Amino acid sequence: DGGITQSPKYLFRKEGQNVTLSCEQNLNHDAMYWYRQDPGQGLRLIYYSQIVNDFQKGDIAEGYSVSREKKESFPLTVTSAQKNPTAFYLCASRVGQGDSYEQYFGPGTRLTVT
Amino acid sequence: GESVGLHLPTLSVQEGDNSIINCAYSNSASDYFIWYKQESGKGPQFIIDIRSNMDKRQGQRVTVLLNKTVKHLSLQIAATQPGDSAVYFCAENRSSNDYKLSFGAGTTVTVRA
Numbered sequence: 501d502g503g504i505t506q507s508p509k510y511l512f513r514k515e516g517q518n519v520t521l522s523c524e525q526n527l528n529h530d531a532m533y534w535y536r537q538d539p540g541q542g543l544r545l546i547y548y549s550q551i552v553n554d555f556q557k558g559d560i561a562e563g564y565s566v567s568r569e570k571k572e573s574f575p576l577t578v579t580s581a582q583k584n585p586t587a588f589y590l591c592a593s594r595v596g597q598g599d600s601y602e603q604y605f606g607p608g609t610r611l612t613v614t
Numbered sequence: 615g616e617s618v619g620l621h622l623p624t625l626s627v628q629e630g631d632n633s634i635i636n637c638a639y640s641n642s643a644s645d646y647f648i649w650y651k652q653e654s655g656k657g658p659q660f661i662i663d664i665r666s667n668m669d670k671r672q673g674q675r676v677t678v679l680l681n682k683t684v685k686h687l688s689l690q691i692a693a694t695q696p697g698d699s700a701v702y703f704c705a706e707n708r709s710s711n712d713y714k715l716s717f718g719a720g721t722t723v724t725v726r727a
Contacts, residue, residue, distance in 0.1 A: 504657075531713060540623070542703055542717035543658070550713070558714070590657055594713060601646045601707045603715060605657035 503527065504606035506591050511611045513585075521576045521609045523591035530596025532574035533603060536560060537588040546589075549574055550596060578611065585613045624722045627698075633691040635721045637704035640685060646707040648715065649678060649689045653700045661689065661702075691723075699725045 504525045513519045523532065531550045535543040545558030549568040563582025568574055574593075578585045588610050592603040627633045639647070645666045650658035662673045664680050664687075671678050677690040687704055701722050705715040 506657075533714075535717075540719070542719045543705075544717075545714060548714065592657075596713075601713060601715065602648060602660055602663060604660070605650075607657050608655070610655075 504591060504593055504604060506589075506606040506609050509607065509609060511609055513611070513613050515613055516580045517613075518577055518579050519585075519611065519613075521578065521589055521591075521611070523574045523576065523606060524572055525574075525591075525593045525604075525606075526572060527593055527595075527604065528571070529593035529604070530571070531594040532568065533592040533594070534558075534564070534566065534574065534576045535590040535592065537590060537608075543590060546576065578613075585611060587611060622721055623719065624724070626724045626726060627694045628726050629694060629696060631694055633689075633694045633698070633723060635689045635691075635702050635704075635723065637687040637689075637718055638685060639687060639704075639706050641706065641708050642682070642685065644706040644708050647678070647680060647687050648705050648707075649676075650703045650705065651698075651700045652703065652720070658703060694723075694725050696725050696727065699723055 507522045533548040534546040544560050546564050547566040549555035552571050555568050565577045590608045591606040594603045648663040649661040651661050652658040662678050664671045664678045669680050675692045679688045701720040703720045705717045
């Protein structure tokens, strides 16, 4: 059963704590992405990685960090520096070969910080 | 600001009717467009895509139309069903060298029985 796994589905944290969201894919895709979605809004790109051991900032990278040590995994850390971390976080992957632009999404993690 | 946007945030459709969801974009260099469907609490699912060298593409019950002259994209859903109720997003890839998608705000489609 191939796909993208995000865990947990719901996550609760106290303000001031760092939290790491998991994203794993078994699609053998080279590229992976993290998006943030707020109510009634579209997806905004946080970070992306086109290949292992390399990643770039997206449009709203401040207060977030990532790593890409393995092809299958692209964890996102929401740091205490992120001013408004409560949101729905989506991970995606893309084949990364040829000219395929389609991104495949995981089920998302809803983070609530109080 | 965002270059991809949808004309209407909500759309109510009678079951069995055809739905048309619109999207405007501002970057004439965009070479690829994609439509996603997102059900409540889930990740977006691919519906259909189209490249800038095409003006129409059909899938199962869905058609995407691209009008590059006015920078307009639309998704047509034939014989709308209750399961089509969701938020629909258009997205564009702004550059052939950059595999990042820019998403619009989405249109919420509600199917009336």
